[in-house]
Amino acid sequence: MSIQPVLIDGIWEKASSSAKLFSVTNPKTKIKLDNQYPVSVLSDIEKALKASHKAIEELHSKSSDNIANFLESFADNINFRSEELIKTASLETSLPAEPRLRSVELPRTIDQLRQAAYAARDKSWCSATIDTKAKIRSKYASLPGPVVIFSPNNFPFAFNSCAGGDFASAIAAGNPVIAIANQSQPGTTKIFAETALMALKTSGLPQASVQMFYHLKQEDCIKLVSHPLVGATAFTGSQSFGLRLKEAADRAGKPIYLEMSSINPVIILPGALKERLEEIALEFYNSCTLGVGQFCTKPGLIILIQDEKGESFLQKTMIHFQSGMPGILLNEKVLNGLISSIGRMQQYGAKIVTGAKEVHGKGYCFSNTLLRISGEKFLNHPEELQIETFGPLSLFVFAKDFNQLKKITSLLNGNLTGTIYSHSKDLDDILYSQIEPILRKKVGRLLNDKMPTGVAVSPAMHHGGPFPSTGHPGFTSVGIPASLIRFASRECYDNVRQNRLPLELQNRNPTGRMWRFIDGKWSQKDI
Amino acid sequence: MSIQPVLIDGIWEKASSSAKLFSVTNPKTKIKLDNQYPVSVLSDIEKALKASHKAIEELHSKSSDNIANFLESFADNINFRSEELIKTASLETSLPAEPRLRSVELPRTIDQLRQAAYAARDKSWCSATIDTKAKIRSKYASLPGPVVIFSPNNFPFAFNSCAGGDFASAIAAGNPVIAIANQSQPGTTKIFAETALMALKTSGLPQASVQMFYHLKQEDCIKLVSHPLVGATAFTGSQSFGLRLKEAADRAGKPIYLEMSSINPVIILPGALKERLEEIALEFYNSCTLGVGQFCTKPGLIILIQDEKGESFLQKTMIHFQSGMPGILLNEKVLNGLISSIGRMQQYGAKIVTGAKEVHGKGYCFSNTLLRISGEKFLNHPEELQIETFGPLSLFVFAKDFNQLKKITSLLNGNLTGTIYSHSKDLDDILYSQIEPILRKKVGRLLNDKMPTGVAVSPAMHHGGPFPSTGHPGFTSVGIPASLIRFASRECYDNVRQNRLPLELQNRNPTGRMWRFIDGKWSQKDI
Secondary structure, eight states, rough: OBBBEETTTEEEEEEOOOOOOOEOEEETTEEEEEOBBBOOOHHHHHHHHHHHHHHHHTTTOHHHHHHHHHHHHHHHHHHHHHHHHHHHHHHHOOIIIIIIIIIHHHHHHHHHHHHHHHHHHHHHHGGOOOTTTTTEEEEEEESOOOOEEOSSSSOOOTTTTSSSSSHHHHTTTTTOOEEOOOOHHHHHHHHHHHHHHHHHHHHTGGGGGEEEOOOOOOHHHHHHHOOTOOOEEEEEEEEEHHHHHHHHHHHHOOOEEOOOOOOOEEEHHHHHHHHHHHHHHHHHHHHHGGGGOOOOTTHHHHEEOSHHHHHHHHHHHHHHHHHHHOOOOHHHHHHHHHHEEEEEEEEOOOOOEEEEEEEEESSEEEEEEEEEHHHHHHHHHHTTOOOOOOOEEEEEESSSSHHHHHHHHHTOOOOOEEEEOSSSSSTTTTHHHHHHHHHHEEEEEEEESTTTTTOOOOOOOOOOOOOOSSSSSTSSSSSTGGGGGGGEEEEEEEEOGGGGGGGGSSSSSSSOOOOOOTTTTOOOOOO | OBBBOEEEETTEEOOOOTTTEEEETTTTTTTOSBBEEEEHHHHHHHHHHHHHHHHHHHHTSSSSHHHHHHHHHHHHHHHTTHHEEEEEHHHHHOOOOOIIIIIHHHHHHHHHHHHEEEHHHGGGGGGOOTTTTTTTEEEEESSOOOOOOOOESTTTTTTTTTSSSSOOOOOOOTEEEEEEETTTHHHHHHHHHHHHHHHHHHHHHGGGGGEESSOHHHHHHHHHHTTTOOOEEESSSSSHHHHHHHHHHHHTTEEEEEEOOOOOOEEOHHHHHHHHHHHHHHHHHHHHHHHGGOOOOOEEEEEESSHHHHHHHHHHHHHHEEEHHOOOOOOHHHHHHHHHHHHHHHHTOEEOOOOOOOSSSSOOBOOOEEEEEEEEHHSSSTTTTOOOOOSSEEEEEESSSSSHHHHHHHOOOEEEEEEEESSSSSSHHHHHHHHHHHTTTTTTEEEESTTTTTTOOOTTTTOOTTTSBBBBBTOOOOOOOOGGGGGGEEEEESOOOOOOOGGGGGSOOSSSOOOOETTTEEEOOOO
């Protein structure tokens, strides 16, 4: 058993002697993995904060080409160490190398870093806005402190605090990062941190641009996000902890971006079932069990009309749920979460359709599970029945008629996504036109005839949504360049001389392709 | 004495019988004005919230042309009633018709409404972003609840909750508004609300799109901004009350945009004094006493090197401050704020240079005041010496050398603006390059050789800044279209059929001139 060091100011340091230790349980075997990791204490964190501030001064003298070079060599280095990353992440999370970590999540992670590098080099992300007559020029610029990133348990690569989307965005916007590993992925995160440090060295960025800790006590996380030296925080994780962090950061006036919970309602209109019931049942099963149901966009609530077709749809779905092999969960907490959620749903009137049992064996495993409830009973306890649950579980809500379906939709909480399945021709158009405006205001991304689990990294993507799915309905954590502006301040120059302006705001377009809003027009030209 | 009604759902209603009454004291005479106004109670507010929600449903069926028409007829109506507005505002605030209310603030207010109308009609504000290949399309859209606006005491027109910049932005983004008048401007705000109601009628917008109350108890304000039916809040006012509102809104997950305090540091480098000492002294005097020093961008802190030129600059400035006639303050509270600020500054080592006396007479008046302090003493109590004070008051900080000047700058709090005066050629360039990076991260708008009090309504303007000057460094309250996105959610469509998309995201450009970000390029074309 060796105790792993933390990364502070470019040095792999032994944690403070007062740090407690933890290790990760292999979810496939329930046996502890070898390495031990420190729960870092505040004195180490403060050292990192101070080092970040020195890095900021140095970062300001670097060009965005340096930043882009870092992101690209980091991407290359990750590629180089990919098998080690896949092996470690698979041990820590039980997520399979195929068809997940190797062919999907790692390429996505590398692609995000490359997109972020492009954004840094291109500079359009900073939305340079120029009024030549009034001599006023503004743009987004990096924050006055480092970005703290907390990563979730379900994407060891693509949302990793030391390599994922938040990391790529924060760095591309010119900020140093303090990465807090997810407690169940310290080994994976350590490899990313090592890889990042190498890339920092070759690209000439200050070494304190990326620092990493494995875990902190909740009280210390709260002190960290509200610390005077922090710039902003990005958090993906549980609603209960997210809200505690939010309160602390808000009170200190520190921006915090949170992705906290989503049950991703799917409304299935009658025409869709009439037309392609079996196809949708399979799509739903695949989406609900993707990543063993541990996606923040998992469809956790299906709303449909109680009729023969609706029942038949549930039957077809049930057959898929029963015949599919349940995968291994991320950890024991997810298993316990499933058990307690099912208990709560039953308490408020839901009935088990299939599953709802722990699968006893070597690993943490739970049967694919469906529950059902009447619209009336749902309407009695809408809050209690809308709690995000990771794992292969979904709740069918059968509305007695379309009016009740509308009522149910109107009581949904804020979600990342909401989906409507409808007839491919116009059979459902009238119902769609009535339900869409209600659902629209409840969700960040509205889908048609497609399950919500895929989240493309596109400039048009919005991976965000109304509270409490996130902390603010205007920001996205996926999609470049929009995800960068979370980690930026707006900086305005009034009557400032040409040679004193940042490159992005001078008359000459610094990249020749940067988009700027000049005197009311978007343009790539010089002034 | 008549008790004035409040505006709920298009009806001028008598306030609840339990409402307490208040009236306004004419700051010029210290005599109460005739009208009495209710302090509204929560039951009335809830009625307005419910009416707003009905208005939202109706608003969604209206086009943005309707919204633009409303803003334009409102602007016309204001023009029509301008003399009445000027007379009332002048009575309530003591601000002069000339050179302020008639020729500056009213035209600005009308211009803001017209710019907002243009933005609504043009639609570019919603940043439509389209990925044709991935079939994902996003844009900003109105909030699911009304926008509550609190207005400050210092701009009865341009920042009025029922006609100013926040109002124009919230309406242009498609939201109904619940305007809370500033307690010292109920009469002015009532005229705006009457005028708005007429414009609602002629433009066909729902009448609950604009509702208005004169005043609420602080506890009720807190309940309002965190109410489940509210969309977002805009607040311009004191830091202490702003922070209370922020905490309540944040906890409820309701967006809130606050402009809370700013002392607007001005750094004067030696070359500037060598070159144009007298010119700058006059500019500073004019800026500091503009609006009787009651601008949120008033230069309240001058930082310069302690030397002969610095002393001479203070002497010249003092002469202007002594010879200028002090104006009438907005109210007794501003007067008391001046007295207590001067006391606090003296307690921490500042010395009075001139003024610091109440001018006894009919109205609330205070002599033009300058204080001075050494850099060393400032550094002992930087927090206590950085408290915004309305009125014709500024504090000179004399640094013993440039290093101390840098240290002082590094301890500044977040501000709306920061200014550097320097030699017109290159005499100060080295010092500038050292001080600018420090000041840059402390302020929203950085100025060269120009006092900060003018805030142009330009797309490139940023009237915002780091906490605690505002609540978030990425948003501006002045500058269209940027100020609109505070009152919007990002809405994404994934695989949604063409005819079900909002106009802004369909293939055809709905206005022929709307800017959209299509497949990585800004364009005004159809797809």
